[in-house]
Amino acid sequence: MSSPMDQEKTAFHPGEIAVQERAHGSGPGWRRAVSRVFRDTMPDQHRAFFESQSVLFLGVLDRKGRVWATPAFGETGFVRSPDARTLRVNAVPALRHELAFDMDEGAKVGVLGLELHSRRRNRLNGEIVKTGADGFDIAVGQSFGNCPQYIQARVFDWTGGAAEPIEVERMNGLTGKVEALVERADTFFIASRVPELTDDPRDGVDVSHRGGRPGFLGVTGKSMLSFPDFNGNRFFNTLGNIEADGRVGLFVPDFETGEALFVTGQAVIDWSPERAGTFAGARRIVDVTPEEILHARNVFPARGRLLEAWPALETTGIWDEVRAIEP
Incomplete structure (x- = not known):
């Protein structure tokens, strides 16, 4: 150590x-x-990037300290950076009230800006320094970029989503509806946290992207969601938080229908080489035991069209292939 x-x-x-x-x-x-x-300020190119986005993916906590991944949407320009240490979001996270998110001043938050058509992404972790009914300001703790690996290139029609209210259904476990949405997903977002939230910028909330072939996220056993950990940037921000704490939140969108799953639960890393070896491309397997699952319709106010899958995913597996070789 x-x-x-x-x-x-x-x-x-x-x-x-x-x-x-x-x-x-x-x-x-x-x-x-x-x-x-890792910086304590955003470089100018990151500030401009965030300001050009129509969606941010957030890692936030609820009043119980559980962590959730959720998006926030707005017209281009809904995100502003008045200075290199501040990101101003003029929108509220999806399901803020239904899930009782802690958006008070001092609350920790993770941010991912992801431009799917170009595969650009930048991240920051920090804390809320100003909050209101229509938005909030984030003070930067750590700001850093990520590589384009495993991102499925998509374009979005922001007029294609139905202008209808979000419909939320709390699910009783991993039902058929949950499993169907999970196993057609080629992208999801995972939020995580450390055990103790301190003034140290390393001790906060994080949100990151995961991509794979449809079926790389799967329902395993009777009560778990599982996914492979492929080779990445070797920072292990998400896995490090899981190692230290285990509380995670998943946001699993269906870009074609606008529906999504919101999951919070406990994650563990399975380091078994035998299990990882059955899943092509995997270095480890992460298992999530859900504590609460919500299915939401009309949550994504756009419709996405796949342009190109990440090429290296041709050599990676899905859970149906693992099941086919299990005794």
Whole structure:
């Protein structure tokens, strides 16, 4: 394990460091080098990128401390950056009131800007410093970019969504409706958190993207959602939070219908090489036991058309292929 001195000099908390060392044996020198990617301000290109978006994906907490992934939508320009340390969001997260999100000043939040047609994405983690009925301001804790891996390129028709109110149904477990939406998804978003939320910018809430062939997210056993962890940037922000805490939230959209699943629960990392070996491309498997599941219609006010799947996904698996070889 890394020493406290190593932790002080890097952008990573102990959970992330533990996963990095177990997964690829990284040491203090590697962490110090890659920590330069993480800033406490947004570079100008990130500020312009966020301001050009019509949707942000957020990691937020509810009043029970559970974590959720959820989008916020608006006309282009609904996100502003008045300075390099502030992101102003003139919208509220989807299902803010139904899920009793903590949007008070001081609440931690994770942000992902994702431009699907270009596969550009940038992230930041921080805290809410101003809040109101129509939006909130975020102070940057960590700002960093991500590579385009596993992103399915899509274009959106923002006039194609029905202008209808969101319809929410609380699900009683992993029903057939849940399973059908899960196993046709090629994209989902996962939010995670650390056990103790402190003033340290490493101790917060994070949200990230996951992509794969339809069926890479699956219902396994009677009560779990599972997905593979493919090779990535080796930061292990999500897996590090799972190692340290385990509370996660999933947002699983259907871009063609505008419906989505919202899930909160507990995640664990299965490091078994035998299990990962049955799933093409997987390095580890993550299992999520849901605590609460909501199905929402009309939540995504646009319709997406797939332009191109991420090419490397041709060599990765899906759960139906795993089931076909199980004894």
